Amino acid sequence: MGRLRAKSDYEDIRNARILENQERLASLGLKKTVSELRSIVSSAKSAKIQERKCRHTLPRISLPLRRSDRLKQISLDSTPVHDLISYRRSNRLKGKVVQSLKFESKEVGEKIKKRPANAPLVEIDDFDHRLSPDASARRCNSKGRGSVYDPVYGICCHFCRQKKLCGEEDCKRCGNLDMDEPCIGKTDCSVCHSSNGVFCRACLKVRYGEEMEEVIENKKWMCPHCVEKKGTNPYWICNSSLCLKKRKMAPTGLAIYRAREMGYESVAHLLMDELKRANR
Incomplete structure (x- = not known):
């Protein structure tokens, strides 16, 4: 009973103190201020939640797409090809009309002789293609793969896929841009005469262990594809x-x-x- 009585006295004192504090706040006018602050805080929270919801519903601002000059149909620089020969740019970007490389077949008696892959036919329309003095001076700097990229007369190696003029000093095709002459710095398979048998000097040596001079002398040289097909090795x-x-x-x-x-x-x-x- 003593414990219950002590607990009841404590609760009575506590409740009386709460009432006293409430009356004091009311006399000072602070009770109203506290309620106003609570309402302000709750309204701010609801406004922030509403703002988050609105972010997902707002339409996205459409920005202009990044398009190339070709898609924008803007005319490109019309600089002559011989001035740009050291840059790796396609003829489409240079604004020049150059037909793709193709092989030409010529009738010799009753047989059909196929043009070798290291001397593909090039058809050029309405412009004179020539090497700049700088490109001519740099062409033989690298005998392995050549130093000058040429999108017209350059012949693509099957392995490194570098469309360069060869670095051989005696090559009339790459030196004089004579398309009727074969490139002596690129191989040609005696069987398929296709791009699969075109290799530059460096790739031929490093990847297959063959020398360019031996391949040129061997008129019956076959590319790895034809060797595999025939099963000779x-x-x-x-x-x-x-x-x-x-x-x-x-x-x-x-x-x-x-x-x-x-x-x-x-x-x-x-x-x-x-x-x-x-x-x-």
Whole structure:
């Protein structure tokens, strides 16, 4: 009973103190101020929530699309081609009309002779294509792949896919831009005469272990694709990234360093040995 009585006395004192505090706040006018502050805070919170909801419903501001000059139909710079020959720009961007490279077949008696892949026919309309003095001076700086990119007379290597003029000093096609002459810095397969058999000097040596001079002297030289097709050299394949992807094999990248460390002549010899061991 003593404990209950003490608890009841405490609650009575507490309630009396609460009433006293409320009366004091009312006499000072603070009770109204507290209620007003609470209403302001609640209204601010509701306004912020409403603003968040409105953000999702507001229409997005449409900005102008970033389009190229070709799509905007703006005329491009009409600088002569020989002044831009050192830049890697397509003829479409240069505003010039150049038809795509194609092979020409000529009838010789009853046989049809196909134009070699290292001397493709080029048809040029209405402008004189020539090398600038700077490009002529730089052409032979790199004998392996050439130093000058040329979208018209340059012949694309099947492996590195660099459409450059070759770096051979005696090449009449790349030096004099004579399209009726073959490029002596690019190979041509005696069987398919296709772009699959076109390799520059550097790729031919590094990737397949062959010298350009030996290929030029060998009139019956066959590209890796034709060698594989005829089966004359088992496991000999083309190791370009395009061909390896068709085989669902990963491109080798800079495998020449690994091949030479292991004593192989080229990347093709390394792959040939690996394929032999895999099929044992």
